[in-house]
Amino acid sequence: MSATIIDGKAFAARLRARIATGVAEFHAEAGRAPGLAVVLVGEDPASAVYVRSKGKATRDAGMQSIEHRLPADVPAETLLALVADLNADPGVDGILVQLPLPKHIDAQTVISAIDPDKDVDGFHPINAGRLATGLPGFVPCTPLGCLMLLKSIHPKLSGLEAVVIGRSNIVGKPMAQLLLAESCTVTIVHSRTHDAKAHVRAADIVVAAVGIPQMVTGDWIKPGATVIDVGINRTEAGLVGDVDFASASQVAGAITPVPGGVGPMTIAVLLRNTLVSAARREAVAIDIDAVDSAGDAAGDSGAC
Numbered sequence: 001m002s003a004t005i006i007d008g009k010a011f012a013a014r015l016r017a018r019i020a021t022g023v024a025e026f027h028a029e030a031g032r033a034p035g036l037a038v039v040l041v042g043e044d045p046a047s048a049v050y051v052r053s054k055g056k057a058t059r060d061a062g063m064q065s066i067e068h069r070l071p072a073d074v075p076a077e078t079l080l081a082l083v084a085d086l087n088a089d090p091g092v093d094g095i096l097v098q099l100p101l102p103k104h105i106d107a108q109t110v111i112s113a114i115d116p117d118k119d120v121d122g123f124h125p126i127n128a129g130r131l132a133t134g135l136p137g138f139v140p141c142t143p144l145g146c147l148m149l150l151k152s153i154h155p156k157l158s159g160l161e162a163v164v165i166g167r168s169n170i171v172g173k174p175m176a177q178l179l180l181a182e183s184c185t186v187t188i189v190h191s192r193t194h195d196a197k198a199h200v201r202a203a204d205i206v207v208a209a210v211g212i213p214q215m216v217t218g219d220w221i222k223p224g225a226t227v228i229d230v231g232i233n234r235t236e237a238g239l240v241g242d243v244d245f246a247s248a249s250q251v252a253g254a255i256t257p258v259p260g261g262v263g264p265m266t267i268a269v270l271l272r273n274t275l276v277s278a279a280r281r282e283a284v285a286i287d288i289d290a291v292d293s294a295g296d297a298a299g300d301s302g303a304c
C-alpha cells in the first residue's frame with residue numbers, strides 16, 4: 001500500500017490566497033492593513049530564513065510587515081522594552097519573537113511580556129489556558145496547521161485514537177489539546193514513555209513532533225493511519241522529518257512529507273491569526289470559517 005501524500009505546500013498556498021481576500025475586506029472596512037511585528041534576535045541562519053519568509057508572506061497577503069533585528073548579545077531588558085513598545089502600538093495587531101532566543105534570554109519571560117491579545121504565536125500562558133479551557137484565543141500556528149491538514153483527511157476526528165509524540169509547549173501540548181477538543185482519544189508519548197512503539201502502533205492519527213530524525217519507522221504505524229510529521233531535522237542526508245517517510249508511507253493511509261508538509265502551514269496560519277487579531281481589535285466582522293476552509297475538504301478548523 002502507498003499512502004496519500006498530504007501536500008502542505010499547496011494547502012498553505014490556498015489558505016494564503018483566502019487570507020489575502022480577507023485582508024482586502026478588512027482593509028476596506030478598517031482603513032488600514034493588519035500589522036505583524038516580527039522580532040529576530042541574533043543570526044541563527046534557519047531563524048533568519050524563517051523571518052525573511054514571514055516578512056514576504058505578510059506583504060504578499062497585503063499586510064504590513066514590521067521587522068526588528070537585534071544583536072545576539074542584546075540585554076533582555078532591551079528586548080522587553082521593544083515588546084512593550086509593540087504592545088502599545090495601535091498599528092501592530094500581531095507580535096512574534098522568533099525562537100530560539102540566545103541562551104542568556106529566558107524565552108518564557110519574553111513570551112509572557114507580549115500582550116496576549118497580540119500573541120499571534122499563541123504561546124502566552126493565557127492563550128495556552130484559553131486553549132485548554134475552550135475559550136477563544138490564539139492557537140499556536142504549527143499545531144493548528146496540523147489540524148487543518150488532518151481535517152482534510154478526516155473531516156470528523158471524533159472518537160479516533162490519536163498519539164502525539166513530543167510534549168513541547170509549542171507543538172506537542174497544544175496539538176494534544178486541539179485533538180482532545182475534536183473528541184479524539186489522545187495519548188502523549190514522550191522520552192519517559194515505556195514502549196512508545198506500542199502506543200503509536202495503536203493510533204489512527206500520529207503527530208510526530210519530537211525532533212529525532214526518522215525515529216518513527218513503518219513498523220510503528222498502524223496500517224491506514226494518518227501520519228503528520230512536524231520534524232525538521234538537518235542531517236548529512238539533508239532535511240528529514242521525525243518519521244522515516246520511505247517505510248512509513250508504505251503502511252500509512254496518508255502522510256505529510258518533509259519538506260512540503262507541515263512547515264509551510266506554520267507561516268500561513270501565522271497570517272491567519274494576524275488577520276483574526278486585526279479583525280477583533282477593530283471589531284470588523286470576517287468570515288474566518290471561509291478562510292479556514294481553503295483546503296480541499298478541510299472545512300471549519302474549530303479554532304478561533
Ligand SMILES: Nc1nc2c(c(=O)[nH]1)N[C@@H](CN(C=O)c1ccc(C(=O)N[C@@H](CCC(=O)O)C(=O)O)cc1)CN2
Nearest residue numbers: 050096097098099100121141259260261262263264266
Ligand atoms: N516564534 C516562533 N518561533 C518558531 C516557530 C514559531 O511558530 N514561532 N516555529 C519554528 C520555525 N518556523 C517558523 O517560525 C518555521 C519552520 C519551518 C517552516 C517551513 O516552511 N519549513 C519547510 C522547510 C524549510 C527549510 O528548508 O528549512 C518545510 O517543512 O517544507 C516554516 C516556519 C521554530 N521557531
